[in-house]
Amino acid sequence: MSDAQATDAAPQNLIVRFRVWLVWGIALAVLLYVAGSLYAGIGAVGDALSGFQWVLFVPVLGLTLVNYGLRFWKWRYLVGRLGARIPLRDDVVIFASGLAMVISPGRAAELLKPWLVRARVGVPMAHTIPALVTERLTDGIACLALAAVSVSTYAGDRAAYVFVPIALVAGGLGVLSHKGLSLAILGVLRRLPLISKVGDKLEEMYLAMRTCVAPVPLLLTVAASLVAWGAECVGYMLIFRGFGIAASLDVSTFLYAFATVAGGAMPGGLGVADGALVGGAMELVPGVTEATAVASALLIRVATLWFGVILGAFALLRAGALLEPRKA
Numbered sequence: 001m002s003d004a005q006a007t008d009a010a011p012q013n014l015i016v017r018f019r020v021w022l023v024w025g026i027a028l029a030v031l032l033y034v035a036g037s038l039y040a041g042i043g044a045v046g047d048a049l050s051g052f053q054w055v056l057f058v059p060v061l062g063l064t065l066v067n068y069g070l071r072f073w074k075w076r077y078l079v080g081r082l083g084a085r086i087p088l089r090d091d092v093v094i095f096a097s098g099l100a101m102v103i104s105p106g107r108a109a110e111l112l113k114p115w116l117v118r119a120r121v122g123v124p125m126a127h128t129i130p131a132l133v134t135e136r137l138t139d140g141i142a143c144l145a146l147a148a149v150s151v152s153t154y155a156g157d158r159a160a161y162v163f164v165p166i167a168l169v170a171g172g173l174g175v176l177s178h179k180g181l182s183l184a185i186l187g188v189l190r191r192l193p194l195i196s197k198v199g200d201k202l203e204e205m206y207l208a209m210r211t212c213v214a215p216v217p218l219l220l221t222v223a224a225s226l227v228a229w230g231a232e233c234v235g236y237m238l239i240f241r242g243f244g245i246a247a248s249l250d251v252s253t254f255l256y257a258f259a260t261v262a263g264g265a266m267p268g269g270l271g272v273a274d275g276a277l278v279g280g281a282m283e284l285v286p287g288v289t290e291a292t293a294v295a296s297a298l299l300i301r302v303a304t305l306w307f308g309v310i311l312g313a314f315a316l317l318r319a320g321a322l323l324e325p326r327k328a
Contacts, residue, residue, distance in 0.1 A: 044291035048243060052295070056242040060303045063235040068099070068308065070228035074138065074221045075113070078131035078212050084123040092316045094120070098132075100312025102305070103268040110136075112319075120322045126201040127208050134212035134221065140264065141169060144223030146233065146257035154254050154284050162261065176213055182206055232256060236300045240285065243292050247285045255280040256300070277301075292314050 072095045079086065086094070098113045114128040144166050154231045175182055184205060190199040211217075230253065237252035259276035263269025277297035281288045288296070 005200065017261050031307070045294050047300075048289075048291045048295040051243070052299070053244075057299065057303065060235040060238050060300070061307060063231040063238075064303050064307055064310070066094075066103050066231040067228040067304070068223075068274045070231075071095075071135065071139070074224050075131065075135050078217065078221065079117060079128055081122075081211055081217060082123070082127055082131055082132075082208055084117050084121055084128055086117060086121055087259040090120055090322055096312050096315030097306035097319045098312065100316055102312075103270070103309060116319060116322055124204075125322055126204045130205055130209035130212050133209065134218075135168070137213075138221040138225045139229065140165075140261070141222050141256045142209060142229045143264075144169070145222075145226065146229060146253050147261055150254040154251060154280075155258065162258070165261070173213060173218075176206075176209060179210070189276075194299075229257065229260070232300075232304050235303060236296075237277045239296050239300050240281075240288075242298060245285060245287050247281075247288075251284050255284065259272070266306055268309075274301060 002319050065215070072092065074094050076086075076088075076091055079091075091194045094113050095208045097116065101112055104110070110132060111125070111129070112133055117123055117128050118125050144162055147162050148166065150185075151159045156175055182239045184201070184207075186199065186202055189195045189202070191325045195202070233253040233256045234249065236256040237247055237249050240247035240252065255277060259280065260269065261275045262276045263273025265272070276296050277300065278290075278293045280294040282290060
């Protein structure tokens with residue numbers, strides 16, 4: 001089966017299935033925050049929200065846009081290195097569409113981005129999927145690094161949750177950097193019945209991945225990720241300030257980065273990241289009550305997750321135009 005045949009039907013269905021994921025995602029989020037509010041006291045959570053300084057929510061959303069802007073630069077830089085020349089307006093739509101897909105199972109639906117690139121400019125998915133992988137990888141590296149700075153201070157007994165993934169990422173990058181070893185591993189994998197059919201595609205993806213994680217692009221994209229996710233950590237600090245709580249940037253950064261890492265395996269981090277934010281705030285931020293912890297987690301998740309999902313949903317309405325035949 002050709003690359004086009006294998007990928008034409010599924011991404012079309014992603015746009016339709018996103019509506020189902022969105023409904024389930026919203027339902028799960030509502031249940032989680034209703035449960036949290038019941039635990040903390042619905043009235044108390046409502047009182048906390050009513051006392052929030054809503055003027056501070058504007059810069060929080062602005063910091064989220066900084067995050068999205070830097071991550072878009074990473075995406076555009078990486079696909080550009082792989083030879084995909086995409087009109088800027090189209091690329092904005094492609095990137096923003098991916099924001100909606102973070103609530104898909106395993107974020108697998110983010111494959112919509114390389115599929116749209118193929119549909120628009122003809123670059124095979126096997127050549128651009130590494131840009132998506134590198135984009136997400138550098139986000140993970142940044143969050144791990146931000147959490148690692150203070151993990152020994154705030155959660156020394158859970159340092160393994162940060163340093164073990166760091167070691168695994170470092171080991172993986174080491175293997176990727178050794179072309180002979182990587183090709184030897186692919187050669188062994190080619191002997192497996194299922195993998196043998198896509199062996200050429202895997203090699204193409206590996207070579208493209210080497211382009212994305214070469215020292216200079218890796219350094220640039222990790223640096224951009226550190227600033228991007230650091231901006232959202234500042235936003236979390238502002239959320240606390242809105243409740244009259246003087247949480248330090250240090251503890252806000254640790255809590256947000258650690259919660260993001262903890263929820264990485266779940267669609268949008270639903271449940272896990274939210275719980276880590278609530279529990280961590282109650283444990284580490286002086287003056288935080290259960291109600292304020294729940295309200296703070298709700299607001300930062302609206303600003304950093306659901307804001308992006310909404311933007312992505314609007315982008316999906318425009319994504320169909322990218323599939324129209326290009327004018328000569």
